[in-house]
Amino acid sequence: MEYSCTAYELKCNECGKRFGNRPLSGCPDCLAPLEVVYDLDSARGEFTRESIAAGPANIWRYARLLPIPEGFQPDLPVGFTPLVRARNLGKRIGAVNLYVKNDAVCFPTLSFKDRVVSVALANAQKFGFTTVGCSSTGNLANSVAAQAARLGIKACILVPADLEPAKILNTLVYGARLIRVDGNYDHVNRLCTLIADEYNWGLVNVNLRPYYAEGSKTVGFEIAEQLGWRLPDNVVVPMAGGSLIRKIRKAFRELVYLGLVEDKPVKFFGAQATGCSPISVAVKNGADFIEPQRPNTIARSLAIGNPADGPAAAKMIRGDGGWAEDVSDVEIVSGIQELAETEGIFTETAGGVTTAVTARLYAHGRIRPDETTVVCITGNGLKTTDALAGHYPASRAIRPRLADFDAYLKELDGAVPELELALAGGAHAL
Amino acid sequence: MPFKVMLPTAFTRHTEGQKQFASTASDLSSLLTEINTTFPALGTQIKDEDGKLRRFINVYVNDEDIRFLGGEGYAFQDGDEVMLIPSIAGGC
Numbered sequence: 001m002e003y004s005c006t007a008y009e010l011k012c013n014e015c016g017k018r019f020g021n022r023p024l025s026g027c028p029d030c031l032a033p034l035e036v037v038y039d040l041d042s043a044r045g046e047f048t049r050e051s052i053a054a055g056p057a058n059i060w061r062y063a064r065l066l067p068i069p070e071g072f073q074p075d076l077p078v079g080f081t082p083l084v085r086a087r088n089l090g091k092r093i094g095a096v097n098l099y100v101k102n103d104a105v106c107f108p109t110l111s112f113k114d115r116v117v118s119v120a121l122a123n124a125q126k127f128g129f130t131t132v133g134c135s136s137t138g139n140l141a142n143s144v145a146a147q148a149a150r151l152g153i154k155a156c157i158l159v160p161a162d163l164e165p166a167k168i169l170n171t172l173v174y175g176a177r178l179i180r181v182d183g184n185y186d187h188v189n190r191l192c193t194l195i196a197d198e199y200n201w202g203l204v205n206v207n208l209r210p211y212y213a214e215g216s217k218t219v220g221f222e223i224a225e226q227l228g229w230r231l232p233d234n235v236v237v238p239m240a241g242g243s244l245i246r247k248i249r250k251a252f253r254e255l256v257y258l259g260l261v262e263d264k265p266v267k268f269f270g271a272q273a274t275g276c277s278p279i280s281v282a283v284k285n286g287a288d289f290i291e292p293q294r295p296n297t298i299a300r301s302l303a304i305g306n307p308a309d310g311p312a313a314a315k316m317i318r319g320d321g322g323w324a325e326d327v328s329d330v331e332i333v334s335g336i337q338e339l340a341e342t343e344g345i346f347t348e349t350a351g352g353v354t355t356a357v358t359a360r361l362y363a364h365g366r367i368r369p370d371e372t373t374v375v376c377i378t379g380n381g382l383k384t385t386d387a388l389a390g391h392y393p394a395s396r397a398i399r400p401r402l403a404d405f406d407a408y409l410k411e412l413d414g415a416v417p418e419l420e421l422a423l424a425g426g427a428h429a430l
Numbered sequence: 431m432p433f434k435v436m437l438p439t440a441f442t443r444h445t446e447g448q449k450q451f452a453s454t455a456s457d458l459s460s461l462l463t464e465i466n467t468t469f470p471a472l473g474t475q476i477k478d479e480d481g482k483l484r485r486f487i488n489v490y491v492n493d494e495d496i497r498f499l500g501g502e503g504y505a506f507q508d509g510d511e512v513m514l515i516p517s518i519a520g521g522c
Contacts, residue, residue: 291497308517
């Protein structure tokens with residue numbers, strides 16, 4: 001169950017030993033995570049702005065720098081999501097050159113996980129797995145279920161029992177087997193490592209993890225290309241396991257190495273919920289280790305209390321002069337509303353975290369107003385509507401008559417001036 | 431006070447295929463000492479240059495991360511189920 005290829009292979013981050021290509025996530029000797037490394041020089045002249053532009057409008061345009069087995073025929077048009085200028089949000093938080101990378105509309109399941117899953121499943125097929133699976137906080141579950149269905153592979157997915165109902169439904173609908181585990185994500189993840197040990201399954205974020213994680217690089221490739229082949233000054237990224245933020249940087253470094261973009265310093269800013277902030281705490285304390293936490297936040301897709309990529313992420317963030325912040329559940333909801341009201345983008349709780357952290361980074365002067373900053377929105381708000389429960393009570397219905405409509409509108413409008421008057425009166429009294 | 435220690439397949443090449451063993455060690459530090467004696471090759475693999483447990487290994491006691499139970503200060507109890515597992519991340 002392995003294949004050889006000259007373009008890329010697995011390598012241990014710590015001891016440097018190489019392992020070819022096989023379903024393996026940790027070094028058998030020093031136990032450190034494995035990563036895919038490329039023969040970048042062989043890609044010179046093949047991975048160019050022109051060759052990319054001639055490719056399809058999805059992540060497969062970057063296939064030359066993804067661990068895609070030879071002969072693999074990409075099927076789904078994953079990724080290449082919009083990078084939108086966020087002038088309105090910028091005005092509100094004091095930013096002039098602000099962009100949103102909108103993976104809330106990633107195909108096929110509305111989160112950035114579609115990118116990693118498509119790369120992982122390409123390898124699962126190559127390795128000959130007939131069952132795939134994952135431990136998931138929701139978005140990954142949806143994506144594995146959907147893409148496995150499309151490929152005709154069986155899927156078995158494990159999630160924490162208290163996952164949002166929409167994310168459970170969005171997994172079951174594809175016919176996947178879903179197993180709810182009585183525990184938090186870290187419990188589920190541990191169980192999956194034991195399953196990978198006993199069953200001959202391709203678990204995308206366990207034994208296929210090095211391949212899976214490479215899919216995240218496409219966020220970085222797209223940001224650079226959509227900015228007109230230049231790098232931003234800053235990127236704000238939500239952190240759960242701590243993988244995405246590192247892979248965006250890896251993508252930028254590969255583009256620089258191959259001469260597709262000019263080299264420049266880029267700062268990376270990590271975003272977490274205060275209720276699960278092990279990486280943010282490590283960055284703030286300057287620690288090179290992660291103190292595990294028991295997650296307690298509405299941002300369940302970021303609720304990993306013991307992130308294995310955390311130490312590397314914290315080190316990288318500090319090394320480039322970036323920072324990490326964490327925000328409360330109340331701020332997360334405000335962040336969701338702010339992004340929706342200003343840019344028309346409805347994101348899930350993780351996006352609320354990222355938006356709220358971005359606002360704070362500007363407010364604290366960590367990011368200067370004129371710098372080019374990209375905010376990574378990784379998931380869709382329709383999956384976590386529970387977070388907004390009670391914020392928009394159902395209004396009373398009116399009869400289908402113009403007079404009723406007219407009166408109701410006046411009633412609605414009337415409420416605002418009254419409030420303003422009250423505030424103005426209060427201000428005068430001071 | 432015997433308790434059970436369970437190992438992932440990755441470690442069994444150092445234990446002649448044994449996936450679990452019984453121990454009476456009082457705490458994590460004495461468990462590592464015991465492993466050093468019983469399975470010297472495993473002892474070498476799971477510790478770093480300073481003799482500390484490698485940071486890529488998580489220790490669980492009855493489904494709970496030992497760091498939530500006091501870490502090295504935790505005293506193993508009769509009937510505990512202890513697991514050594516390489517850490518892997520996911521999610522988001």
